[in-house]
Amino acid sequence: MAHNPLVSIVVPARNAEATLARALDCLLDQEIGDWEAIIVDDASTDRTPAIIADYVDRDARFRTLRACAHSAAGARNSGIAAACGHWLMFLDADDWVDASFLAKMLAALKTAPDAVAAYCGSRRVMPDGELTPSSIATEVAIQPFETFARRCAIRTHALLVDRETIVGLGGFDASLRTCEDWDLWQRLARLGRRWVMVDEALAFYRVGPNSLSRNSTQMLADAEIVIARGFSPDPRVKHPASVHANGAIDANGCTASEALAWFALWNAASDCGRGSRSINPQSLRALPVGRKWAREIAKVVFDGLMAGSLSVPAQLAARWDRFGGSLAELIIELGNVWGDPVAGRRAQYHLEQMLLDCDDLAAPRRLARTLGIRVDARNPTSTELPEGIDQIYAYLMMDGRIEARVQFGALGTVTRRHWIELILDVVPPERLALGAGADTSNMFAAEASLSMAGHRSDPDSHFGELARLAAEAQRLVRSSAEPAEPLAAPRRKPAAGDRDDDRTSFWNRHFATEDPWKYGSPYEQEKYERQLEILPAGPIGRALELACAEGHFTRQLAPRVGHLTATDISAVAIGRARERSGDQPNVEFSVLDLSADTLPGEMDLIVCSEVLYYLDDLAELQRVAKKLVEALAPGGSIISAHAFVLGDNVERTGFDWNTFGAQAISETLAATEGLVLERSIETELYRIDRFRRLSPDDVATEPMIDHVPIRAPVEISVARKIVWGGARALRRDVARGERRQRIPVLMYHSVADDGPAALARYRCAPAAFGSQMAWLRANGFHAINSEQLEWFIANRQPFAGRPVLITFDDGFQNFADHAWPILRANDLTAEVFLVTDLVGESARWDAVSGPPTPLMDAGTVRRLAGEGAFFGSHMATHRAIDGLSSSDLAAELLRSRMFIERWTGRPTTAFAAPFSVTDRRLGRLAKECGYRTGFGGRHGPAGLDCDLIDLPRIEIRGDRSLDDFVAIVEAVLE
Numbered sequence: 005m006a007h008n009p010l011v012s013i014v015v016p017a018r019n020a021e022a023t024l025a026r027a028l029d030c031l032l033d034q035e036i037g038d039w040e041a042i043i044v045d046d047a048s049t050d051r052t053p054a055i056i057a058d059y060v061d062r063d064a065r066f067r068t069l070r071a072c073a074h075s076a077a078g079a080r081n082s083g084i085a086a087a088c089g090h091w092l093m094f095l096d097a098d099d100w101v102d103a104s105f106l107a108k109m110l111a112a113l114k115t116a117p118d119a120v121a122a123y124c125g126s127r128r129v130m131p132d133g134e135l136t137p138s139s140i141a142t143e144v145a146i147q148p149f150e151t152f153a154r155r156c157a158i159r160t161h162a163l164l165v166d167r168e169t170i171v172g173l174g175g176f177d178a179s180l181r182t183c184e185d186w187d188l189w190q191r192l193a194r195l196g197r198r199w200v201m202v203d204e205a206l207a208f209y210r211v212g213p214n215s216l217s218r219n220s221t222q223m224l225a226d227a228e229i230v231i232a233r234g235f236s237p238d239p240r241v242k243h244p245a246s247v248h249a250n251g252a253i254d255a256n257g258c259t260a261s262e263a264l265a266w267f268a269l270w271n272a273a274s275d276c277g278r279g280s281r282s283i284n285p286q287s288l289r290a291l292p293v294g295r296k297w298a299r300e301i302a303k304v305v306f307d308g309l310m311a312g313s314l315s316v317p318a319q320l321a322a323r324w325d326r327f328g329g330s331l332a333e334l335i336i337e338l339g340n341v342w343g344d345p346v347a348g349r350r351a352q353y354h355l356e357q358m359l360l361d362c363d364d365l366a367a368p369r370r371l372a373r374t375l376g377i378r379v380d381a382r383n384p385t386s387t388e389l390p391e392g393i394d395q396i397y398a399y400l401m402m403d404g405r406i407e408a409r410v411q412f413g414a415l416g417t418v419t420r421r422h423w424i425e426l427i428l429d430v431v432p433p434e435r436l437a438l439g440a441g442a443d444t445s446n447m448f449a450a451e452a453s454l455s456m457a458g459h460r461s462d463p464d465s466h467f468g469e470l471a472r473l474a475a476e477a478q479r480l481v482r483s484s485a486e487p488a489e490p491l492a493a494p495r496r497k498p499a500a501g502d503r504d505d506d507r508t509s510f511w512n513r514h515f516a517t518e519d520p521w522k523y524g525s526p527y528e529q530e531k532y533e534r535q536l537e538i539l540p541a542g543p544i545g546r547a548l549e550l551a552c553a554e555g556h557f558t559r560q561l562a563p564r565v566g567h568l569t570a571t572d573i574s575a576v577a578i579g580r581a582r583e584r585s586g587d588q589p590n591v592e593f594s595v596l597d598l599s600a601d602t603l604p605g606e607m608d609l610i611v612c613s614e615v616l617y618y619l620d621d622l623a624e625l626q627r628v629a630k631k632l633v634e635a636l637a638p639g640g641s642i643i644s645a646h647a648f649v650l651g652d653n654v655e656r657t658g659f660d661w662n663t664f665g666a667q668a669i670s671e672t673l674a675a676t677e678g679l680v681l682e683r684s685i686e687t688e689l690y691r692i693d694r695f696r697r698l699s700p701d702d703v704a705t706e707p708m709i710d711h712v713p714i715r716a717p718v719e720i721s722v723a724r725k726i727v728w729g730g731a732r733a734l735r736r737d738v739a740r741g742e743r744r745q746r747i748p749v750l751m752y753h754s755v756a757d758d759g760p761a762a763l764a765r766y767r768c769a770p771a772a773f774g775s776q777m778a779w780l781r782a783n784g785f786h787a788i789n790s791e792q793l794e795w796f797i798a799n800r801q802p803f804a805g806r807p808v809l810i811t812f813d814d815g816f817q818n819f820a821d822h823a824w825p826i827l828r829a830n831d832l833t834a835e836v837f838l839v840t841d842l843v844g845e846s847a848r849w850d851a852v853s854g855p856p857t858p859l860m861d862a863g864t865v866r867r868l869a870g871e872g873a874f875f876g877s878h879m880a881t882h883r884a885i886d887g888l889s890s891s892d893l894a895a896e897l898l899r900s901r902m903f904i905e906r907w908t909g910r911p912t913t914a915f916a917a918p919f920s921v922t923d924r925r926l927g928r929l930a931k932e933c934g935y936r937t938g939f940g941g942r943h944g945p946a947g948l949d950c951d952l953i954d955l956p957r958i959e960i961r962g963d964r965s966l967d968d969f970v971a972i973v974e975a976v977l978e
Contacts, residue, residue: 008088008089008090009038009039009040009065009088009089010036010038010039010089010090010091010110011036011038011039011040011089011090011091011092011093011106011110011164012039012040012041012042012083012087012088012089012091012092012093012167013031013039013040013041013042013092013093013094013095014042014044014080014083014084014087014092014093014094014095015027015028015041015042015043015044015083015095015096015097016044016046016076016079016080016083016094016096016097017043017044017045017046017048017052017056017079017097018045018046018047018048018052018074018076018079018097019048019049019050019052020048020050020052020055020097020098021048021050021051021052021055022098023097023098023210024052024055024056024097024098025055025059026100027095027096027097027098027099027100028041028043028055028059028066029100030095030100030101030102030103030105031065031095032063033103034103034104034105034106034107035103035104035106035107036106036107036110037065039065039089039106040065040066040067040087040088040089041065041066041067041095042067042068042069042083042086042087043056043059043060043066043067043068043069044068044069044070044071044073044079044080044082044083045068045069045070045071046071046072046073046074046075046076046078046079047070047071047072047073047074052097056068067086069082069083069086073178075178075181075184076096076176076184077175077176077177077178077180077184078176078178080094080175080176081175081176081178084167084170084171084175087167088167089167090166090167091110091113091164091165091166091167092164092165092166092167092170093106093161093163093164093165094160094161094163094185095160095161096160096161098210098212099159099160099161099207099208099209099210100208101161101162101206101207101208102204102205102206102207102208104206105124105206105207106164108124108202108204108206109122109124109164109202109206110122110164112200112201112202113164113200115200116198116200118197118198119197119198119199119200120165120166120169120192120195120197120198120199121163121164121165121166121192121199121200122163122164122199122200122201122202123144123158123162123163123164123199123200123201123202124140124162124163124201124202124203124204124205124206124207125138125139125140125162125202125203125204125205125206125207126138126139126140126158126159126161126162126205126206126207126208126209127139127205127207127208127209128208128209128210128211128310128311128316129208129209129210129211130211130314130315130316131211131212131213131314132314134316134319135208135316136310136316136317137317138204138205139205140201140203140205141157141158142201142203143157144157144158144199144201145199145200145201148192148193148199149190149193149194149196149234149245149248149252150252150253150257151193152186152189152190152193152234153190153193153231153234153235153251153252153263154231154234154252154257154258154263154266155186155263155266155267156183156185156186156189156230157189158189159207159209160185161207161209162206162207163189165192169192169195169197170188170192172242173188173191173192173240173241174240175188176188180226180229180230181222181226182219182222182223182226182227183223183226183227183229183230184226186227186230187229187230187233190230190233190234190238191238191240191241193248194238194241194244194245194248195241195243195244195245195248196244196245196246196247196248197245211311211314212314213314220271220272220274220275220282220283221282223267223271224264224267224268224271224283224287227264227267228264231260231263231264231267232260233251234251234252234260234263235251235252235254235259235260236250236251237249237250237251238251258292259290261290262290262291262292264287264290265287265288265289265290265291266291266304268283268287268288269288269291269301269304269305269308269338270304270305270307270308270311271283271308272285272288272308272334273304273305273306273307273308273309273312273331273334274308274309274311274312275312275330276308276309276312276327276330276331276334277308277309277310277311277312277313277314277315277326277327278312278313278327279326279327279330280330281330281333281334285334285337285338285340285341286341288337288338288341289341289342291338291342293342293344293347295347295350295884295886295887295919295921298347298350298351298354298886298887299354301338301351301354302351302354302355302358303358305331305335305351305355306320306355306358306359309327309331312327313326313327317358317359317362318362318363318364320359320362320363321359321360321362321363321369321371321376322363322366322367322369324359324369324370324371328371328372331355331372332352332372335348335349335351335352335355336348338351346883346887346888347887349373349887349888349889350884350886350887352372352373353373353374353395353886353887353923354886356371356372356373356374356397357374357397357411357923357924359371360374360376360397363376365377365378365397365398365399366378369397370390370393372392373392373393373394373395373889374393374395374396374397375387375389375390375393375395375396375397375414376396376397376398377396377397377398377399378398378399378401379398379399379400379401379423379427380401380402381400381401381402381407381408381427381431381436382402382436384420384423384424384427385420385423386417386418386419386420386423387414387417387418387423388417389414389416389417389418393414394413394414394415394889394890394891395411395412395413395414395890395925396410396411396412396414396418397409397410397411398410398411400427400430400431402431402435402436407431407435408427408430408431410426410429410430411924411925412426412924412925412928412929413890413893413894413925413928413929414466414890415466415469415470415473415890415891415894416464416465416466416467416468416469417462417464417465417466418465418466419462419465419466419467422465422466422467426928467932469891470894470932470933473891473894473895473898474898474933476895477895477898477899477902478902480899481899481902481903481906484903484906486862486906486907507573507597507599508573508574508597511572511573511574511576511577512574512575512576514574515553515554515574515576515577515580516576518554518580519554521553521721522719522721523553523554523556523557524556525716525719526716526717527714527716527717527718527719527722528556529716530714530715530716531613531645531690531692532556532557532560534645534685534692534712535557535561535611535613535643535645535692536560536561536564537685538643538683538685538692538693538694539564539609539641539643539694540609540641540682540694540696543566544564544565544566544608544609545565545566545567545608546565546566546567546569546606546607546608546609546637547561547565547566547567547568547569547607547608547609547610547611548568548569548571548603548604548607548609548610548611548635549561549568549569549570549571549610549611550571550572550596550598550610550611550612550615551571551572551573551598551612551613551614551615552570552571552572552577552578552581552593553572553574553577553581554577554580554581554584555570555580555581555582555583555584555585556584557611557613558570558581558584558585558588558591559584559585559588561611562585562588562590562591563588565590565608565609566590567590567591567592568588568590568591568592569591569592569593569594569604570585570591570592570593570594571593571594571595571596571598572595572596573595573596573597573598574595575595578593578594578595581593598612598615598628598631599619599624599627599628603631603632603634603635604635605634605635605637606635606636606637607635607636607637607640608636608637608639608640608641609640609641609642609643610632610635610636610640610641610642610643611642611643611645612632612642612643612644612645613643613644613645613646614645614646614647616628616644616646616669617646617647617649617661617663617664617665617669618663622664622668622672625664625668625669625672626672626676629672629673629676629679630676630677632673632676633676633677633678633679633697636697637697638697638698638699638700639696639697639699639702640696640697641682641694641695641696641697642673642679642693642694642695642696642697643692643693643694644669644670644673644692644693644695645690645691645692645693646665646666646669646670646690646691647659647661647665647666647689647690648665648666648667648688648689648690648691649661649663649664649665649666649667649668650665650727650730650731650734651663651664651665651668651734652664652665652666652667652668653667653730654730654731654732654734655730656729656730657688657689657726657727657728657729657730658689658726658727658730658731659689659725659726659727660725660726660727660731660734660735660831661725662736666690666691670684670691670693673693673695674695678697678698679695679696679697679698680695680696680698680702680704680707681693681694681695681707682694682695682696682705682707682708683707683708683709683710684707684708684709684710685710685712686709686710686711686712687711687712687713687714688713688714689714689718689726720825720828720829723828723829724828724829724830724831725831726829727781727782728778728782729778729782730782731781731782731783731784732782732783732784733782733783733784733806734784735784735785735786735805735806737784738784738805738806739786739804739805742804742805742806743802743803743804744802744803744806744977745802745803745947745948746803746945746946746947746948746976747788747793747803747806747807747808747809747945747946747976748808748809748945748946748958748972748973748976749793749808749809749811749939749945749946749955749956749957749958750808750809750810750811750957750958750960750973751811751812751813751916751939751957751958751959751960752768752773752810752811752812752813752823752834752960753766753767753768753812753813753814753816754766754767754768754814754816754818754857754962755767755768755769755770755773755816755818755819755822755823755826756769756770756816756818756822756857757769757770759854759857760850760853760854760855761854762853762854763850763853763854764962764963765961765962765963766961766962767962768960768961768962769962770822770823770826772962772966773822773823773826774826775966776960776966776969777826777827777829777830777832778830779966779969779970779973780808780830780832780973781830781831781832783806784805784806785806785807785808785832786805786806786807786808786831786832787807787808787809787810787827787832787833787834788807788808788809789809789833789835789874790809790835790874790876790913790914790937791913791914791936791937792807793807793809793937793946793955794913794936794937794952796948797946797947797948797950797952798952800948801948802948806977808832808973809835809946810827810832810833810834810835811834811835811836811837811916811939811957812834812835812836812837813837813878813916813918814837814838814839814847814857814859814878814882815836815837815838815839815843815859815860815865815875815878816847816857816858816859816860817857817858817859817860817864818857818858819834819836819860820860820864820868824868824871824873827873828871828872833872833873833874834873834874835873835874835875835876835914836860836868836873836874836875836876837875837876837877837878837914837915837916837939838860838865838875838876838877838878838900838904839859839878839879839880839881839882839900839918840877840878840879840880840899840900840903840904841880841881841899841900842859842881842882843859843860843861843862843865843903843907844859844860844861844862845858845859846858846859847859847882849882849918862907865904865907865908866907866908866909869907869908869909869910874910875904875907875908875910875912876904876912876913876914876915876916877897877900877901877904877912877914877915877916877935878900878915878916878918879896879897879900879915879917879918880895880896880899880900880903881896882918883896883918884917884918884919884921885917885918885921885922885923885925885926886921886922886923890925890929893925893926893929894929894932894933897915897929897930897933897934897935898933898934900912900915901915901933901934901935912934912935913934913935913936913937914935914936914937914938914939915930915935915937915938915939916938916939916940916957917938917939917940917941920939920940920941921940921941922940922941922954926938926940926953927951927953927954930953931953935953936952936953937952937953937955938952938953938954938955939954939955939956939957940954940955940956942954942955942956942957943956943957943958943959944956944958945958945976958972958976960972
């Protein structure tokens with residue numbers, strides 16, 4: 005019985021005398037020899053038949069057929085009919101594969117017995133022998149049919165496929181002049197069987213000036229047929245997988261029209277590479293215009309240029325003059341078709357960067373918007389900008405080698421001094437000095453030390469143009485209707501020597517501000533009512549009020565007692581109390597330090613409200629408690645009203661003060677000889693106790709404890725010091741004991757319950773946001789701003805405790821309505837990045853998703869800045885910066901910063917890139933426009949080794965749970 009080979013290799017050949025031997029030799033080189041090669045001579049008129057005969061004579065594994073198909077598809081079908089191997093391979097006469105191709109492909113198939121095909125990566129071979137980088141479509145192994153419905157992702161010979169399956173599918177469609185392999189792979193994938201990937205470039209594809217793939221008109225016509233088949237039922241496939249029976253799923257990726265537009269784009273770029281234009285720009289209309297597609301568009305154009313110009317990546321920029329003009333026209337037309345010229349410019353920037361990333365800049369490369377040059381890092385000279393150029397891509401050269409690469413937006417001539425500053429940013433001075441003469445080195449250093457003012461003396465220079473834009477922005481800001489806030493002085497931390505141990509002086513300074521605790525608030529008044537409610541029954545003769553402050557409670561207590569002595573350590577407070585209650589005939593006022601001074605005796609009532617936790621420690625509290633007992637007449641009462649403090653019990657709701665609180669005070673008074681607790685009114689935040697001094701014959705009874713709710717609203721100044729439900733960690737404890745190298749920078753957008761469904765991930769419900777902020781507060785986190793973050797990173801100082809930077813993009817009104825009250829209630833702050841041209845309007849950039857969300861107006865920004873919120877720039881218009889010209893980008897950076905400074909009265913030094921989109925121009929231009937910190941598209945925690953102008957953030961999505969939030973933040977602490 006004849007042995008059937010494992011692999012049948014079909015090689016169509018028509019007039020292939022120049023390349024056929026190379027193709028057949030690669031088969032002889034294979035590490036596995038169990039194959040047959042069926043060479044189909046498709047009516048050749050050159051030496052092809054003789055070459056075939058020679059190989060057939062030399063090796064019995066070669067067989068030959070003659071055909072008159074006049075097409076690769078027909079010739080391959082003839083070979084399929086004659087093949088008898090289990091696996092099929094299709095090798096064109098001008099291509100070849102690596103010697104390990106069969107061994108590696110068969111090994112992959114052996115690990116996947118259910119697979120119908122194995123595929124590998126490929127490389128183009130240009131006429132000069134240069135190879136393009138490897139290309140492989142990883143998505144084929146995941147979604148074969150959905151991929152092939154949209155594009156041909158695999159070279160013809162980069163595949164081993166099951167022969168019987170191919171026969172059952174009818175082989176190649178010979179009616180297609182091109183794309184016939186794509187059509188067959190699509191039908192094969194519709195069966196729903198597995199494809200395995202060999203992630204190596206084992207297939208080599210020769211490209212020449214006469215390749216059929218360079219006929220863009222024919223390619224586009226055939227592709228339209230194949231794509232239409234992919235998005236509809238295909239009766240040629242008798243038993244498709246049910247999920248693929250009706251064709252590709254539009255929701256799973258691009259539509260049929262979009263897939264055809266991508267293919268048209270590749271062909272249009274290929275045409276440009278050949279110096280021709282045959283593709284109608286209207287065929288590109290279905291391409292996605294969104295900013296996230298700009299790089300994908302550039303990649304497709306890049307690949308098409310390689311094929312059309314017969315160039316490898318390193319040659320493209322040098323050959324710009326051959327195709328740059330037609331290519332720039334194509335991209336402009338693309339922007340016009342979209343109705344969005346900025347989107348076209350964005351693709352242009354991406355493409356030019358890709359071209360120059362591959363080039364050695366052996367000579368200057370002038371593209372449409374970018375000038376690529378080499379610069380002598382030790383002796384730079386001024387660079388004039390050609391017309392239309394607004395960015396420079398430069399290699400800094402030293403000793404004939406590339407020392408560094410810089411890319412930056414250029415608004416005018418780049419002067420020698422400008423180059424020196426750029427060079428010193430990326431090349432250490434000691435490195436510059438190596439190999440340079442002392443005179444050269446000293447001169448370089450002297451020039452570098454000149455002031456920036458010198459840059460602006462030349463109006464045609466980059467910095468001269470920047471100065472003009474700054475002046476223009478300043479005029480616009482000054483002419484706005486919004487009044488300017490004076491720039492606030494930087495906040496100064498108290499120096500170590502600022503602490504005043506003299507209690508009297510401390511409290512007099514404290515009462516320099518009238519009503520420091522908002523005594524008239526509903527919260528305080530409800531507390532006063534409950535103190536009056538707990539007073540002992542019957543007449544009260546002599547009463548002593550300790551720490552009466554400004555006399556708000558004094559006036560309410562006086563009618564309930566015979567005589568009231570109101571005291572306070574502060575003469576300022578007593579003065580105000582006397583003014584408030586001086587008309588009460590039974591009240592006298594005096595300055596008294598309850599710890600140091602002797603208390604008047606024989607009192608029937610002593611009231612000490614919100615004061616005992618200002619004593620130094622529990623020992624002093626115990627001493628004062630004894631003084632209170634001694635000042636009472638037998639049977640007299642003490643009313644103590646104090647808040648719960650986390651220091652007493654971290655597991656229950658309390659104030660995060662660095663002292664003891666109501667629990668310790670109550671326990672100390674109860675333990676004081678002669679005192680007994682009679683009654684308590686206890687709320688979640690404070691307790692009011694009435695103690696009685698026992699008379700000799702008194703018998704203590706069980707105290708009455710009333711648990712009551714707090715009905716009055718809690719003022720924000722009070723609420724921000726409360727940790728509801730208790731804490732897992734106290735800020736002061738973690739500040740003493742923890743040092744870390746990185747912190748979370750959280751990124752939010754909208755805080756609202758409702759909004760467009762398409763924006764759900766960017767919208768956090770107020771209740772969810774409240775739970776997140778409460779978790780941060782309960783776990784010892786404190787909020788910082790970008791200036792503080794900058795200080796830690798710039799000084800490489802480890803972060804103390806658990807800092808978090810909470811940021812909001814866009815400046816929605818719902819930040820003021822929902823987020824800011826929650827932040828303040830948790831003693832946190834945030835930094836909001838504003839779109840300054842649209843302040844007071846709405847987020848028009850989201851209009852495609854639904855009704856745009858309103859934005860804060862300037863007055864709201866001013867109010868929140870006064871309350872402790874911080875603000876930075878989200879640019880002026882919210883356009884993605886990679887589509888802005890360098891001049892427009894600089895203008896937005898300047899205008900936005902100046903408006904925010906006008907509204908807030910504080911310097912603005914931070915920005916966040918809209919849509920988190922950045923490019924290599926942004927960081928340097930931002931610094932030149934007055935910014936020191938920036939947030940781009942990088943995800944993750946911010947660490948001490950981060951670039952200040954490109955800091956990462958962690959997006960907090962609105963469609964995730966509190967557990968997800970906790971896991972994200974805790975991961976940073978690890």
